[in-house]
Amino acid sequence: MSAAQVSVDRGRCIGAGMCALTAPEVFDQDEDDGRVLLLQTEPTAAHRAAARMAAGVCPSGAITLAEPESDGS
Amino acid sequence: MSESVHTVATLPTERQAGCPFDPPAELLDARRHGPISRCTHPGGKPGWLITGYDLVRSVLADPRFSSRKELMNVVDFELPPAPPGEFLLMDDPQHRRYRQPLAGKFTVRRMRLLTERIEQITADCLDAMEKTGPPTDLVTAFAKPIPTIVICELLGVPYEDRGSFQEQIDTFMGGATSDEELIAAYTATQEYLARLVAAKRANPTDDVLSELTDSDLTDEELKGISLILLAAGFDTTANMLSLGTFALLQNPGQLAALRADPAITDGAVEELLRYLSVAKTFMRTALEDVEVGGQTIEAGTTVVLSYNTANRDPERFADPHVLDLSRQDTGGHLAFSHGIHQCLGQQLARVEMRVAFRALLDRFPTLRLAVPAEEVGLRPETADIYGVKSLPVTWDREGA
Numbered sequence: 001m002s003a004a005q006v007s008v009d010r011g012r013c014i015g016a017g018m019c020a021l022t023a024p025e026v027f028d029q030d031e032d033d034g035r036v037l038l039l040q041t042e043p044t045a046a047h048r049a050a051a052r053m054a055a056g057v058c059p060s061g062a063i064t065l066a067e068p069e070s071d072g073s
Numbered sequence: 074m075s076e077s078v079h080t081v082a083t084l085p086t087e088r089q090a091g092c093p094f095d096p097p098a099e100l101l102d103a104r105r106h107g108p109i110s111r112c113t114h115p116g117g118k119p120g121w122l123i124t125g126y127d128l129v130r131s132v133l134a135d136p137r138f139s140s141r142k143e144l145m146n147v148v149d150f151e152l153p154p155a156p157p158g159e160f161l162l163m164d165d166p167q168h169r170r171y172r173q174p175l176a177g178k179f180t181v182r183r184m185r186l187l188t189e190r191i192e193q194i195t196a197d198c199l200d201a202m203e204k205t206g207p208p209t210d211l212v213t214a215f216a217k218p219i220p221t222i223v224i225c226e227l228l229g230v231p232y233e234d235r236g237s238f239q240e241q242i243d244t245f246m247g248g249a250t251s252d253e254e255l256i257a258a259y260t261a262t263q264e265y266l267a268r269l270v271a272a273k274r275a276n277p278t279d280d281v282l283s284e285l286t287d288s289d290l291t292d293e294e295l296k297g298i299s300l301i302l303l304a305a306g307f308d309t310t311a312n313m314l315s316l317g318t319f320a321l322l323q324n325p326g327q328l329a330a331l332r333a334d335p336a337i338t339d340g341a342v343e344e345l346l347r348y349l350s351v352a353k354t355f356m357r358t359a360l361e362d363v364e365v366g367g368q369t370i371e372a373g374t375t376v377v378l379s380y381n382t383a384n385r386d387p388e389r390f391a392d393p394h395v396l397d398l399s400r401q402d403t404g405g406h407l408a409f410s411h412g413i414h415q416c417l418g419q420q421l422a423r424v425e426m427r428v429a430f431r432a433l434l435d436r437f438p439t440l441r442l443a444v445p446a447e448e449v450g451l452r453p454e455t456a457d458i459y460g461v462k463s464l465p466v467t468w469d470r471e472g473a
């Protein structure tokens with residue numbers, strides 16, 4: 001089974017920190033420019049929901065979550 | 074069909090009596106008709122009003138809508154472009170040039186590190202309240218000083234300047250009684266900030282402004298940035314603290330729940346942000362013809378985005394007009410906006426509110442209004458930031 005894959009586009013990120021607030025195990029912010037740092041590219045099951053929420057609330061659309069096909073699972 | 078579009082003749086200037094926490098009835102009514110309505114801007118120019126959550130969010134994320142001040146097509150004279158540093162009213166790449174170096178100063182982690190200091194500032198305010206009250210005005214004793222001191226420390230305003238500086242910004246952000254007074258206070262604040270920037274460049278101290286002198290930003294730009302930080306960081310938080318306390322006192326069941334369970338504080342702050350949305354409206358101008366919610370917004374037309382109505386959208390929030398501190402669906406509320414301009418200081422505001430509400434309730438278990446709720450003076454709808462003018466509160470002295 002493949003896990004959910006998170007990717008970030010630092011070019012879009014505005015450093016609002018919603019990701020680090022929502023899913024601190026998955027995202028952090030760069031100390032210099034506040035931009036997102038990815039701590040886990042494949043969040044463990046425990047952090048997947050938070051990562052999904054972070055992708056949803058990110059104001060600049062900088063976070064993408066590729067979920068494995070859920071059909072038949 | 075364009076004839077069927079709901080129209081709000083002029084944007085409402087008042088809220089309904091007895092409903093100080095709800096958006097004006099005309100706006101809620103507009104939302105009932107649909108997420109987008111026609112409206113007329115104060116200067117007589119035709120525009121659009123967006124009240125639906127999904128549409129507000131999509132416009133905020135759409136680069137075809139501009140924040141540039143000079144493009145705002147609402148009055149019958151031309152607006153000048155935003156002065157250097159005032160990136161709130163700019164588009165990328167100018168906006169990003171200012172925002173990026175600042176973003177690192179306002180990260181979740183850095184703001185959390187400030188928690189202890191904010192607890193101390195709050196405790197000092199509460200001590201002073203205990204000494205001089207009851208009763209007291211919660212606005213002057215609590216809601217204003219906490220964010221003001223915090224922002225003074227971030228900007229590194231020397232201690233001896235704080236008193237006069239606070240008075241100035243207080244006057245130019247809502248406390249002025251005449252235009253002359255307003256302009257004088259605004260000019261004085263500008264001049265003070267220019268001196269402050271020069272002082273920090275000459276003698277950097279341990280604060281955000283000094284750190285920013287170590288970038289390619291000019292003094293003029295740093296002055297503009299300081300003004301934005303001040304304007305955005307002070308009035309908003311102050312009004313959330315005072316109006317939020319008023320809302321809690323008017324919802325005793327919710328207040329009791331919050332008193333009983335500190336663990337719900339973080340969620341309670343998000344719900345108060347959603348429910349009150351003190352930064353009520355922002356504007357964007359279409360750079361090209363854009364279709365929004367089945368309507369064509371013509372290039373050059375300005376849309377008003379009603380954050381407070383969108384945050385009460387029944388299609389997004391269950392029972393939207395109910396203050397429910399344990400609500401689970403506040404994620405994605407628009408109180409701090411959305412898109413590239415989403416509030417830079419939101420993580421600071423969160424820490425301030427979490428600390429201050431908690432400490433206030435813990436310190437005064439019998440806190441209550443000192444006047445009937447109808448007598449609490451509210452800001453007019455024309456003010457940029459909504460809130461109370463003053464909030465007289467009282468409590469039982471311990472052992473009395």
Ligand code: SF4
Binds near residue numbers: 016027
């Ligand atoms: S929430 Fe989005 S914009 Fe904000 S820091 Fe994270 S990735 Fe960047």
